[in-house]
Amino acid sequence: MPRFLALLLALLAAGPAVAQSVVQTDNVRAELLSEVATVKPGEPFWVGLRQTIRPKWHTYWKNPGDSGLPTEIAWTLPAGATAEPIVWPTPHLFNIGGIVNYGFKDEAMLLVRITPPADLAGPLKVAADANWLVCEDVCIPEEGKFELVLPAGAGAAATPAPPAVRTLFETARRSLPIESPWPARYGVSKTGDPTVIVEARGLKAETIRDIYFFPAEWGPVASMARQNASLTTEGIVLPLRRGDAKVALPERLAGTLVLTEKTAGGDVKQAFDVSAKLDPAFVPPARALGAVDGSEQLSLVQALLFAVLGGLILNLMPCVFPVLAMKAAAFARLAGHARGEMRRDGLAYTAGVLASFGAMAAVVLAIRASVGEVTWGFQFQSPVFSLLIAYLFFTVGLNLSGVFEIGGRLAGVGQGLAARGGTTGAFFTGVLAVIVATPCTAPFMAAALGFALSQPAPATVAVLLAMGLGLALPYLALSMTPALQRLMPRPGPWMDRLRQFLAFPMYASAVWMIWVLTQQTGSDGVVYALGGMILIAFAVWVLRLGGEAAPVSWRRRGIAAAAVLLALAATLRLDNGAATAASNPGGPASGVSFEGWERFSRDRMNQAVAAGQPVFVDFTAAWCITCLVNEKVALETPASRRAFEQAGVVKLKGDWTNRDAEITAVLKEVGRAGVPLYLFWAPGADRPKILPQVLTEAMILSELSSLQQAKR
Amino acid sequence: MSNLVVHRRSLMLGLTAGGAALALAPAALATTSPDIGKPAPLFTGTDSNGKTWSLADLKGKVVVLETTNHDCPYVRKHYVAKNMQDQQREAAAKGVVWLTVASSATGEQGHVTAAQANDLTKSRDAAPAAVLLDPQSRIARAYGATVTPHMYIIDAKGVLVYKGGIDSISSSSPSDIPKAKQYVRLALDEVLAGKPVTEASTRAYGCSLKYPRTST
Numbered sequence: 001m002p003r004f005l006a007l008l009l010a011l012l013a014a015g016p017a018v019a020q021s022v023v024q025t026d027n028v029r030a031e032l033l034s035e036v037a038t039v040k041p042g043e044p045f046w047v048g049l050r051q052t053i054r055p056k057w058h059t060y061w062k063n064p065g066d067s068g069l070p071t072e073i074a075w076t077l078p079a080g081a082t083a084e085p086i087v088w089p090t091p092h093l094f095n096i097g098g099i100v101n102y103g104f105k106d107e108a109m110l111l112v113r114i115t116p117p118a119d120l121a122g123p124l125k126v127a128a129d130a131n132w133l134v135c136e137d138v139c140i141p142e143e144g145k146f147e148l149v150l151p152a153g154a155g156a157a158a159t160p161a162p163p164a165v166r167t168l169f170e171t172a173r174r175s176l177p178i179e180s181p182w183p184a185r186y187g188v189s190k191t192g193d194p195t196v197i198v199e200a201r202g203l204k205a206e207t208i209r210d211i212y213f214f215p216a217e218w219g220p221v222a223s224m225a226r227q228n229a230s231l232t233t234e235g236i237v238l239p240l241r242r243g244d245a246k247v248a249l250p251e252r253l254a255g256t257l258v259l260t261e262k263t264a265g266g267d268v269k270q271a272f273d274v275s276a277k278l279d280p281a282f283v284p285p286a287r288a289l290g291a292v293d294g295s296e297q298l299s300l301v302q303a304l305l306f307a308v309l310g311g312l313i314l315n316l317m318p319c320v321f322p323v324l325a326m327k328a329a330a331f332a333r334l335a336g337h338a339r340g341e342m343r344r345d346g347l348a349y350t351a352g353v354l355a356s357f358g359a360m361a362a363v364v365l366a367i368r369a370s371v372g373e374v375t376w377g378f379q380f381q382s383p384v385f386s387l388l389i390a391y392l393f394f395t396v397g398l399n400l401s402g403v404f405e406i407g408g409r410l411a412g413v414g415q416g417l418a419a420r421g422g423t424t425g426a427f428f429t430g431v432l433a434v435i436v437a438t439p440c441t442a443p444f445m446a447a448a449l450g451f452a453l454s455q456p457a458p459a460t461v462a463v464l465l466a467m468g469l470g471l472a473l474p475y476l477a478l479s480m481t482p483a484l485q486r487l488m489p490r491p492g493p494w495m496d497r498l499r500q501f502l503a504f505p506m507y508a509s510a511v512w513m514i515w516v517l518t519q520q521t522g523s524d525g526v527v528y529a530l531g532g533m534i535l536i537a538f539a540v541w542v543l544r545l546g547g548e549a550a551p552v553s554w555r556r557r558g559i560a561a562a563a564v565l566l567a568l569a570a571t572l573r574l575d576n577g578a579a580t581a582a583s584n585p586g587g588p589a590s591g592v593s594f595e596g597w598e599r600f601s602r603d604r605m606n607q608a609v610a611a612g613q614p615v616f617v618d619f620t621a622a623w624c625i626t627c628l629v630n631e632k633v634a635l636e637t638p639a640s641r642r643a644f645e646q647a648g649v650v651k652l653k654g655d656w657t658n659r660d661a662e663i664t665a666v667l668k669e670v671g672r673a674g675v676p677l678y679l680f681w682a683p684g685a686d687r688p689k690i691l692p693q694v695l696t697e698a699m700i701l702s703e704l705s706s707l708q709q710a711k712r
Numbered sequence: 713m714s715n716l717v718v719h720r721r722s723l724m725l726g727l728t729a730g731g732a733a734l735a736l737a738p739a740a741l742a743t744t745s746p747d748i749g750k751p752a753p754l755f756t757g758t759d760s761n762g763k764t765w766s767l768a769d770l771k772g773k774v775v776v777l778e779t780t781n782h783d784c785p786y787v788r789k790h791y792v793a794k795n796m797q798d799q800q801r802e803a804a805a806k807g808v809v810w811l812t813v814a815s816s817a818t819g820e821q822g823h824v825t826a827a828q829a830n831d832l833t834k835s836r837d838a839a840p841a842a843v844l845l846d847p848q849s850r851i852a853r854a855y856g857a858t859v860t861p862h863m864y865i866i867d868a869k870g871v872l873v874y875k876g877g878i879d880s881i882s883s884s885s886p887s888d889i890p891k892a893k894q895y896v897r898l899a900l901d902e903v904l905a906g907k908p909v910t911e912a913s914t915r916a917y918g919c920s921l922k923y924p925r926t927s928t
Contacts (some may be wrong), residue, residue: 067920069882097923099858131883138821139919141785141884218915224858244745244913432768572916 023144038153042118080117187282219245311470346479352430357468600654740818781822876914
């Protein structure tokens with residue numbers, strides 16, 4: 001009964017206040033709401049300016065982006081009362097003719113915490129002058145004056161507002177970004193562009209999309225530039241463009257990180273407040289202008305031209321040039337031979353290059369068909385590949401140095417065939433050129449590839465073939481044009497010297513590849529890579545014992561093969577290493593925390609259920625952001641922890657990071673394909689209740705309180 | 713076939729060399745704003761009286777660009793309060809060429825014909841050297857203009873020395889003008905005195921610039 005009276009009082013008190021607190025303009029209905037009906041002196045409470053925005057129109061976030069203005073509220077409060085700054089909901093991105101704005105559509109609730117004076121006597125009058133800019137294509141500044149009169153409660157606590165209003169506040173809180181569970185840092189490239197790394201390690205690329213960083217203020221970051229966020233072993237990497245403010249970048253770069261996670265139960269949008277610390281040691285690579293900004297507007301013809309150009313430039317890369325120089329030297333020997341033969345040679349080489357690029361196109365198309373959207377780089381971060389390429393560079397380097405000669409029987413297929421004379425040899429030189437070129441191609445290919453990936457299949461193939469054509473072009477031209485051939489120097493001892501010299505760019509390329517590897521695996525990669533190289537060198541030495549002409553015994557072959565296999569085995573280590581590093585607990589936010597929870601097992605669950613205990617099961621994974629957020633906002637809040645404890649709930653947590661088979665079976669039984677999954681067994685129940693995949697604290701508390709009531 | 717497998721880091725390496733190839737990309741693919749201290753993007757435009765203006769011909773003079781959209785409340789703020797007209801007159805008196813650029817695309821808010829532009833100049837008692845008609849938003853795009861009014865100052869050597877807002881208080885209320893720091897006026901004084909501009913890049917505020925819709 002006293003509760004009912006309080007409610008009635010609250011409604012009476014709220015009645016006249018509501019009438020004064022609504023402003024209807026042409027485009028926005030704005031209302032000032034209070035979460036409490038009566039206030040307690042000195043005790044903070046929340047008010048909210050709720051904007052209901054005309055369809056298709058929008059108001060602005062604290063950083064409005066390229067144009068627009070944030071909503072401003074000027075408070076008039078009695079002496080001693082304070083109003084804190086607006087707590088902003090998660091913004092949306094609006095792109096209007098290339099101008100990017102951050103703001104809200106349909107509805108926005110701007111929360112503000114107000115503290116009444118401790119010596120409040122009589123009602124608290126909260127008056128606000130608010131102005132906001134509302135835009136569709138055109139912009140209209142609007143304003144409103146609001147007033148709430150909140151009686152000071154007689155009781156010990158403030159009285160809550162009616163349930164409908166409280167629901168609005170509850171909903172508003174759910175659309176606030178939560179504090180990032182991961183630390184973040186940022187570095188500045190030589191061109192002044194910042195890159196933020198949110199150290200969320202071990203996330204799964206295929207479940208996370210639409211990553212966007214909303215910078216908290218105008219200046220340090222340009223809102224207009226596209227952000228090509230990616231997931232790497234370091235976490236979420238956000239390459240940004242520096243903004244227009246001519247000031248030094250701040251010690252901390254703040255913003256809101258938004259992403260969408262695909263879970264078994266559907267897509268979940270999450271938002272985190274991030275404050276990235278300036279890390280002077282981190283200098284991100286400069287941004288590929290063409291790749292990032294241009295790809296969208298690149299026409300097919302332009303893309304083809306770039307592809308040919310890119311291919312041409314590839315010839316000069318330190319990793320490709322030696323191969324070509326070898327080819328050119330061989331060509332010089334051919335000088336004087338029939339023109340037809342030279343032409344055939346050039347054409348075969350071109351065919352080899354084009355076939356390789358054609359194969360690449362096929363891979364791209366196949367990936368796209370199976371994965372759906374492909375983001376360049378993202379799917380292709382394999383330490384194994386880096387290591388193999390490093391080995392290849394090293395081996396080609398050894399060959400150029402003259403440590404061993406390539407014979408068809410001993411070396412890898414590509415090189416072996418490449419060393420063969422005639423048309424087949426020319427064809428495989430083309431293939432080899434492409435293989436060694438790929439790591440160097442990336443920067444040049446980025447623009448064209450970005451374009452290729454977003455195009456229908458024929459365009460994808462055309463772009464890649466155009467790049468191959470560019471790569472083959474110089475040699476093709478040489479073989480076709482006698483005038484150019486006459487410019488070639490005569491063969492002689494210089495050819496050997498040149499060849500030996502060219503080993504050095506090859507070694508340098510290997511060093512670079514190892515550096516790339518360490519970026520992927522950490523310093524352990526160096527041990528595997530250099531160890532593997534020693535084994536390869538050892539294998540070469542074993543095979544060459546006794547000189548070039550001596551026959552190689554099977555035993556020596558066996559030893560060499562073992563050494564090479566051991567070198568290759570390092571790749572397995574790397575692969576495992578990367579996978580376990582991601583799920584290995586200990587690192588920041590890299591694993592599932594079991595603090596306060598028991599490890600799930602079906603036996604333990606059955607046993608507790610049979611004993612009539614309430615059981616809560618949380619199936620989670622280190623890469624599941626929604627799971628993490630649920631823990632933060634619902635399961636691990638002080639109130640929830642207390643309620644779990646009071647109700648004597650057995651809390652079990654299952655870690656599905658590595659697709660544990662026992663858990664997979666449970667998921668299947670309840671018809672789920674993945675985590676999060678929350679099961680709640682009431683005492684004596686014969687089946688668990690499946691809770692929604694997005695939890696709130698209120699949900700948990702109400703489940704647990706129903707338990708308490710049932711007990712009584 | 714694994715030879716496509718390249719780590720993202722390696723994708724970005726060697727960009728110093730890569731930049732050379734990429735710099736050949738057609739300009740103005742995206743709206744990016746030019747840098748302070750660099751040569752201002754050249755443009756040629758026709759004014760409301762049919763006269764052609766080219767930035768290249770204005771070497772030796774300080775030039776102000778003002779993007780405009782007469783129906784935008786923020787443009788109106790500065791015209792109703794005569795702030796814009798006063799600054800145009802002051803600039804003219806000091807030999808500065810003030811070009812108002814009507815960059816709203818055809819069919820969008822703020823698009824004007826030559827006659828309308830002249831009527832507006834008259835009715836608002838404005839005093840720019842000329843009103844350039846930019847219905848394809850070419851000039852605005854070259855300068856990365858995002859709002860109206862978006863202000864730019866180009867010095868006598870053709871270098872961009874200021875970009876940003878007309879003043880420091882981003883509101884639509886004319887009563888804020890006397891309280892605001894008038895960035896353009898301050899920057900012009902510094903430029904004419906041969907000094908570097910203290911606040912060379914500020915946040916422009918106003919209505920979003922009405923670019924042609926196909927460009928989205």
